[in-house]
Amino acid sequence: MQAGVPAPPGVPAQPVAPPAAPSGAWPTPANAGQWPTPPNAGQWGTPTPAAPAGAPVSGPLPPPGPTGTAPVPPAAPDGSAPAGPLPEGSVPSAWPAGGSVPSAWPAGGAGYTGVAVPPPVAPRRGRWRTVVAVLVVLALAGLAGFQAYQIDRLGDRLAATDRRLAETQSADAARLDGVEKRAEALEKQAGATFNPEAVASAALPSVFRVRAGQFTGTAFAIGKPASGGGTNLFTNFHVVEAVWEGGGREVFLERTDQRFPATIVKVDETNDIAQLRTTGRFTGLVATREAVKSGQQIVVVGAPLGLADSVTTGVVSAFRDARDGSGPVIQFDAPINPGNSGGPVINGNKQVVGIATAKARDAEGIGLAVPITVACDGFKIC
Structure with missing residues (x-):
């Protein structure tokens, strides 16, 4: 050194x-x-x-x-x-x-x-792995953010759709309520509008011609089916009086070419009412519980002079209270003749208001009917 x-x-x-x-x-x-x-x-x-x-x-x-x-x-x-x-x-x-x-x-x-x-140079492979890992993390983070954004937008769209659907349903409900109210009003108007054709179409299947010995009249099915089966009917007592007084109980119901046997069950001579029953099943007419009013339009269905399924129209002329030992009657102006006795008098709502009984001999346009409420209260079959 x-x-x-x-x-x-x-x-x-x-x-x-x-x-x-x-x-x-x-x-x-x-x-x-x-x-x-x-x-x-x-x-x-x-x-x-x-x-x-x-x-x-x-x-x-x-x-x-x-x-x-x-x-x-x-x-x-x-x-x-x-x-x-x-x-x-x-x-x-x-x-x-x-x-x-x-x-x-x-x-x-x-x-x-x-x-x-x-300085020593770091291996390129390790540096590239780090760069790739960072890029992958950034890409995943971006993808997650984008998906979150899309989910948020989808939630907003769903909420908006729900609101529009609720508004549409509310509007539809309001329109439906309006339609229902208009339909009810139209039904009331239709009910107020007298339609003899509709009344006759509903009543004719329940009305029959009655043959009781030598006499001919009319009978109609009423109420629900009989308890023992079959159908209950109303007619006038004077139509079946000869058979009843003679001890017989069987009469016949006729429509076109069909004939059905029926039995006289009960009679009310005072109010001129008789109850019949047949084993056949027929649709019964509905009795009204409302009092008739003068001027009310009516349809009378029967078999005048044996002519089955005859229909006449008119109005209630008056309601006559009971007097001189007879019950109350409905006066109407619809034309009737012998053979209409026992036929139904029906209002515009297709409900029976009375049972046609007689007409004035020396006058026109005066017919009489027994109120249906009298028959229903006396026989309990309506």
Whole structure:
């Protein structure tokens, strides 16, 4: 180690001067004399003697300089350090004879100083994996945000649709209520409008011609089916009086070419009413519970002079209370004749208001009927 240069810590100073290199051992670098003596010259241990001229350099390389620096360049052939600094990142322009790189630094043992060593480069594969992972995370986050946005918009659309549906249903309900009210009003108007054809169509299937011995009259089904089966009917007592007084009970109901036997069940001579029953099942007419009024329009169905299914129309002329031992009667102006006795008098609502009984002999337009309420209260079959 050169004199005057302190040794590294832990290494005793050995003031041994290295032998001079033989002539021609090392070529003179082009920039000889430009390198100043490095501050760490002689700090790497015992210097290595110079190799003979032309001989290969052997032995270990001196240890590297301080962290982050490269060894100092070799000394000049005369043993002195090159003058001037070596440019950063450059190497000597000349090496030992033969052009081979020496395996050990020449005498002087000083390392390069001031040359920056580049930091180690991280492997590209790990860096790319990190970048890809970050991109995947960002993509997933963006996708999740987009889906959340779409879900929020979908929820808004559903809410708006529900509101529109509720408004539409409310409007439909209001329109339906209006339609129902108009339908009810029309029904009332239709009920108030007298339609003889509709009344006759509803009544005719329940009206029959009655043959009781030598007498002919009319009978009609009333109320619900009889308790033991069959159908209950009303007619006038005077229609079946001869059979009843003679002890008979059987009469016949006729319509076109059909004939059904019927039995006289009960009679009311005072009010001129008789109850019949047949085993056949027929639709019974409905009795009204409202009092008739003068001017009320009516339809009379019967078999005048044996002519079945005859229909006449008129109005209620008056309601006559009971007097002189006779019950109350309804006066009407619809034409009737012998054979209409026992036929129904029906209002515009297709309900029976009375049982046609008689007509004035010496006048026109005066017919009489027993109120249906009298018959229903007396026989309990309506």
